[in-house]
Amino acid sequence: MTDFAYDYIQKFCIVGNSAVGKSSILVQLTDKRFLGAGSEPTIGVEFGSRLIDLDDGRKIKLQIWDTAGQESSRAVSRSYYRGAEGCLLVFDVLNRRSFLDLHIWLDDLKQWAEEEVVIILVGNKVDSEESREVTSEEGKDWARENGMEYVETSAKTGQGVEEAFERTAKKIHERLLQDREKMAAKRKKQQGSFPSLQLGAARKSAGGCC
Ligand code: GTP
Ligand code: MG
Numbered sequence: 001m002t003d004f005a006y007d008y009i010q011k012f013c014i015v016g017n018s019a020v021g022k023s024s025i026l027v028q029l030t031d032k033r034f035l036g037a038g039s040e041p042t043i044g045v046e047f048g049s050r051l052i053d054l055d056d057g058r059k060i061k062l063q064i065w066d067t068a069g070q071e072s073s074r075a076v077s078r079s080y081y082r083g084a085e086g087c088l089l090v091f092d093v094l095n096r097r098s099f100l101d102l103h104i105w106l107d108d109l110k111q112w113a114e115e116e117v118v119i120i121l122v123g124n125k126v127d128s129e130e131s132r133e134v135t136s137e138e139g140k141d142w143a144r145e146n147g148m149e150y151v152e153t154s155a156k157t158g159q160g161v162e163e164a165f166e167r168t169a170k171k172i173h174e175r176l177l178q179d180r181e182k183m184a185a186k187r188k189k190q191q192g193s194f195p196s197l198q199l200g201a202a203r204k205s206a207g208g209c210c
Pocket of ligand 2: 022023024040041042066067068069
């Protein structure tokens with residue numbers, strides 16, 4: 001399959017504290033490997049892309065901007081929120097601080113991202129259960145309270161990584177279809193009212209009078 005064989009593009013960004021595993025998640029999705037020791041803090045922003053299949057047979061190309069969690073790169077990161085239709089908000093289940101800081105990232109997204117952006121909460125590094133500092137329940141509750149879905153991942157084993165992107169892509173696609181239906185219904189309604197306007201115009205010209 002060539003890289004051109006897709007129906008349309010969805011833009012994503014990945015945000016969250018430094019070292020939660022954002023770049024590792026991206027590389028696991030695009031290259032199916034764990035960055036491991038080769039992983040270094042992202043400076044500025046990195047980019048990756050991947051085709052995914054939806055249930056209706058459509059193929060979507062995901063264009064993903066992996067942002068830097070470090071404070072010094074926040075201004076650069078923000079400029080990539082704009083235009084993103086999907087966003088992975090990532091914390092590290094082995095690091096409570098990264099969970100407590102989620103509200104900072106969400107506030108940032110609310111301020112800088114598109115209003116309709118679909119955000120999914122991602123609890124990463126679930127391969128090391130014994131060192132967990134945040135439970136699944138806490139992750140689920142936070143996601144529910146903030147109106148988003150929750151998924152647990154391991155960029156090391158690959159668990160949940162495709163699911164995180166696919167679930168978000170599916171939601172974006174469903175909304176696109178709903179918007180199209182609404183537009184079509186609106187157009188139909190407008191067309192429905194058109195004949196009476198024409199009739200009015202015809203009467204006017206036939207009568208020859210005001
Ligand atoms: P910044 O670019 O600084 O914002 O960090 P990041 O969020 O991109 O983190 P990165 O992917 O560089 O990973 C940080 C560290 O966590 C690295 O040592 C990774 O090997 C490790 N790591 C990432 N994901 C996982 C995971 O799922 N499991 C485990 N055990 N370690 C992980
Ligand atoms: Mg990174």
